[in-house]
Amino acid sequence: MNAKRNYSACSGCSLCLLSCPVWRSTHDIRLTPHGRAKAMQHGASANDLRESVESCTLCGACEPACPENIDLLGMVSGLRASSPLFKRRVEVGMDGVLPAPTDEISTPTILLIDHALAENPALLESIIQHFGGSLAIGVARDSGFDISHDLCDGIAIDEERLANFLSPLKTTLRVIVADGHLQHALKTWLPGVTVVSLGEALSTLPQVRQQLRDSDFYVIESVAFHRDHARLISHYDNLRLTIGCTMNLDLQRMAIPTTASARHSGKVNVDDQVRWILEGRQPSRIVVEDVADIAAFGRVTDTPVVHLANLI
Amino acid sequence: MSASRSANAVITNAFGNNAAFTCRTLNLDIPVIDIGTFPADPVAANSLQGIKRQQTNPKRWNEPVWGEFVLALRVSDVEIIEQKFVSGTFATDAGGTAYGMPHGVVIAKDAAQISTLLQAAQQYKVPVTVRGGGLTTEGESVAFGGVLLDMTGMSRVLKIDAENLSVRTQAGIFWHSLAEALRRQNLDYLSAPLNMTSSVGGTLGVGGIDVNSARLGCSADQAIALQVVTPTGEIVECSDSENSELFQRVILGYGQFGVITEATLKVRPYTPLAMHYFYYTSLSEAIADLQMLDANDVSDYSGILTMMDKVVNLLVAFDSDQRETAFKTDWLHRLRGHGEFGIALKMALYYAVHPWRWREALFLRERKNTLFPEFRRPEHMRNGKVVDRTVVFSRAVWKHWGSRQMVIPDLATSPEKFIDTVQKANLVCKKYFPHYTLYCVGIKLRADHAPHYEMSCIPPDAVTHAYGCEFEPMMGDLNADAMYSRDTLQSFKNEIYDIGVAVGASYYRFGGMMKGYIRRVFGDAVVDKHLAMKRKADPNMILNRDVIF
Ligand SMILES: Cc1cc2nc3c(=O)[nH]c(=O)nc-3n(C[C@H](O)[C@H](O)[C@H](O)COP(=O)(O)OP(=O)(O)OC[C@H]3O[C@@H](n4cnc5c(N)ncnc54)[C@H](O)[C@@H]3O)c2cc1C
Ligand code: SF4
Ligand code: SF4
Numbered sequence: 001m002n003a004k005r006n007y008s009a010c011s012g013c014s015l016c017l018l019s020c021p022v023w024r025s026t027h028d029i030r031l032t033p034h035g036r037a038k039a040m041q042h043g044a045s046a047n048d049l050r051e052s053v054e055s056c057t058l059c060g061a062c063e064p065a066c067p068e069n070i071d072l073l074g075m076v077s078g079l080r081a082s083s084p085l086f087k088r089r090v091e092v093g094m095d096g097v098l099p100a101p102t103d104e105i106s107t108p109t110i111l112l113i114d115h116a117l118a119e120n121p122a123l124l125e126s127i128i129q130h131f132g133g134s135l136a137i138g139v140a141r142d143s144g145f146d147i148s149h150d151l152c153d154g155i156a157i158d159e160e161r162l163a164n165f166l167s168p169l170k171t172t173l174r175v176i177v178a179d180g181h182l183q184h185a186l187k188t189w190l191p192g193v194t195v196v197s198l199g200e201a202l203s204t205l206p207q208v209r210q211q212l213r214d215s216d217f218y219v220i221e222s223v224a225f226h227r228d229h230a231r232l233i234s235h236y237d238n239l240r241l242t243i244g245c246t247m248n249l250d251l252q253r254m255a256i257p258t259t260a261s262a263r264h265s266g267k268v269n270v271d272d273q274v275r276w277i278l279e280g281r282q283p284s285r286i287v288v289e290d291v292a293d294i295a296a297f298g299r300v301t302d303t304p305v306v307h308l309a310n311l312i
Numbered sequence: 313m314s315a316s317r318s319a320n321a322v323i324t325n326a327f328g329n330n331a332a333f334t335c336r337t338l339n340l341d342i343p344v345i346d347i348g349t350f351p352a353d354p355v356a357a358n359s360l361q362g363i364k365r366q367q368t369n370p371k372r373w374n375e376p377v378w379g380e381f382v383l384a385l386r387v388s389d390v391e392i393i394e395q396k397f398v399s400g401t402f403a404t405d406a407g408g409t410a411y412g413m414p415h416g417v418v419i420a421k422d423a424a425q426i427s428t429l430l431q432a433a434q435q436y437k438v439p440v441t442v443r444g445g446g447l448t449t450e451g452e453s454v455a456f457g458g459v460l461l462d463m464t465g466m467s468r469v470l471k472i473d474a475e476n477l478s479v480r481t482q483a484g485i486f487w488h489s490l491a492e493a494l495r496r497q498n499l500d501y502l503s504a505p506l507n508m509t510s511s512v513g514g515t516l517g518v519g520g521i522d523v524n525s526a527r528l529g530c531s532a533d534q535a536i537a538l539q540v541v542t543p544t545g546e547i548v549e550c551s552d553s554e555n556s557e558l559f560q561r562v563i564l565g566y567g568q569f570g571v572i573t574e575a576t577l578k579v580r581p582y583t584p585l586a587m588h589y590f591y592y593t594s595l596s597e598a599i600a601d602l603q604m605l606d607a608n609d610v611s612d613y614s615g616i617l618t619m620m621d622k623v624v625n626l627l628v629a630f631d632s633d634q635r636e637t638a639f640k641t642d643w644l645h646r647l648r649g650h651g652e653f654g655i656a657l658k659m660a661l662y663y664a665v666h667p668w669r670w671r672e673a674l675f676l677r678e679r680k681n682t683l684f685p686e687f688r689r690p691e692h693m694r695n696g697k698v699v700d701r702t703v704v705f706s707r708a709v710w711k712h713w714g715s716r717q718m719v720i721p722d723l724a725t726s727p728e729k730f731i732d733t734v735q736k737a738n739l740v741c742k743k744y745f746p747h748y749t750l751y752c753v754g755i756k757l758r759a760d761h762a763p764h765y766e767m768s769c770i771p772p773d774a775v776t777h778a779y780g781c782e783f784e785p786m787m788g789d790l791n792a793d794a795m796y797s798r799d800t801l802q803s804f805k806n807e808i809y810d811i812g813v814a815v816g817a818s819y820y821r822f823g824g825m826m827k828g829y830i831r832r833v834f835g836d837a838v839v840d841k842h843l844a845m846k847r848k849a850d851p852n853m854i855l856n857r858d859v860i861f
Binding site: 017028041 | 419495700
């Protein structure tokens, strides 16, 4: 793929608006990649764009849509990096809550969980079983929550902290990551190690695919999907064809995000977003990849909502 | 000012130069407006306020009354954004050759807000430029001072009536967003521009040509009713049966007679389409075949897209298997185009005996390799049919033709004149650019909408169908070394439009930088009639100034 370009390449075509949840809820061009890029072309500073930059959920739906191949997410984290508003660090060491930590990781696959999964031990156990039990997959004690936070907020990551985080992962064959932002970064940080999203990893398993039905509505986790859109679109298109289910894909084939697990989503009402996702659809069951989506859908619909790892 | 002017009056404009405005044929009551902020004849060849035909931007409005105007709006609770970088967001349009800075931006919320804005604008004589997707190329949606009204703030679908196949929507919505909502009910709009981000309101005012327009007409003909805020701030519902005169003026009216705030549009059941491509080495043969298919209502979609004038692609597509089968049985053998293999073979032979043209051959190969897969992306195909035609085409258009500078002059003629006109214009393209694309489509006309067509992109001599051709030089990455000055681009457009004047054509893009052609194309009688109507409807000429008048 060609090198990513910066804001100066923006032609103002507005294609990035079409799948953006912030645009959908506000219809305010200032809060979109188009608005940010054009404002920067006209001299706006990070401070001028504070509200815009804060509103972005980092769902990533805009980036694959941009015909000028602009690094739109990098633009947001870059602007956050220059804004004092995003300098709040998250404490390291929030990860002690894990149900089955591996003190010494020796498994061929390592799972990096996110906040929502940390709070759902039963689901985590189910995921571990899907991947062959605790001998085959180990849950990392250090899930890098703080690193993911820093990535989103454009905070420079401490080198020593990063080295400690990566060290146990370097010796494994495969890392499965629940957090899309972290997964994307790990692909660069861990050359030679296969890094996949939890959604892709689960949806590739034959026993999981067998449990999917054509009347299901399948909700793709948007961050990991959009970060690797050119490749993953085939994976999910194939799944859709094989199963016959419907998905949270729009006409551009971007995943409509609920934004339930976004750190900054003040401008988007998650319930409205879920209602839009379900508009005109009557599935018998909703299958989600992102744990946070279980509650998001549960609030809006009576249709059963299950995580991909909990299908029966 | 209430003075009026009769035939043969000559007014010297504010610059005291030769912009004499002579109303030769009509005895019209054209109210005179304040000269000084506006030329006496806003449609003269040098109508861009003292600027010669070759140049571009009109003079920027910049009056001290702005401060008072802003205060008045704030008192009425209309938010006006004055930050330079927000104004800068709207500094140019898709053309990227006309630049203007509004003093402030208003993001549209509802008709009442727009009514307040326009009333204040009339009172303080502040120009208001309306913008939807901003996909004009001649600066028509660029504000040269004053207010930029961003209609995309009004982007909600209000009601889908699946039973009666209609939709009511706010008019700032992008066609693509409308399609997203309609598809949830297995519906689709009838026809819209192939770019996803033009707005409904911006399109109804200028045309809206799709690859199904030969069968379904242009978008502007599919509007059932509109809510319009007139230039003096009245909020009016109009249609063919209610306030029909306003409806006639607003449809294809280039935003001169009101701001479209809501629209009721026809919709149809959604169908995926079966696509066929035929390749020609002769432009005239391809056009003749296109016209044959259209005249006999053979296909649901048809159009021509060229890679070069040596490789001309005729696209034919169907909504139903029955029509596709009928085409295969009755019409396919009459087409003179080749399949992909046939054209590859023909081109290989051609370049084997013209080896010095190897650059051309490389270009064609490059184009084929990058473009063809775009039209067949598996995620947009089902069982060999295209499921999201607008996404497929639009993404390809933006990716392969889009850039920060675009000029797309066009010509629209009656079917009879079309081949000859396109061939002449093709020679002009060749003179200016190594690589360019022609896009040709038919447009079905509605006899009952003849009054809508006056002084529009529909040529006056077209009866049942018109044909349009766009001429788009490639200036993006593909041709990174080919940078063109605005003068070169303007000269190119002028040469294309000169052909139009000679043959009696019309244009899709006759406003903005091209408005010096308006009198030459439409004639004084029609132009003066519209100017008189405009001045009555918009006493201070505040709405979309410099677009047409
Ligand atoms: C890459 C590209 C591809 C294109 N393809 C096609 C195509 O396939 N078919 C086609 O028909 N056209 C095509 N066009 C032209 C373009 O789509 C049309 O000009 C378009 O319909 C304009 O819509 P818009 O919302 O962008 O309007 P704008 O550019 O924003 O405005 C157009 C005019 O209407 C006025 N206006 C805007 N909104 C309103 C409103 N609500 N009420 C009153 N006046 C208003 C503006 O002041 C301006 O004068 C293309 C353009 C580009 C750049
Ligand atoms: S990342 Fe998501 S929320 Fe942010 S601009 Fe892109 S589409 Fe909008
Ligand atoms: S899609 Fe890319 S080029 Fe188009 S407006 Fe958005 S950022 Fe700019």
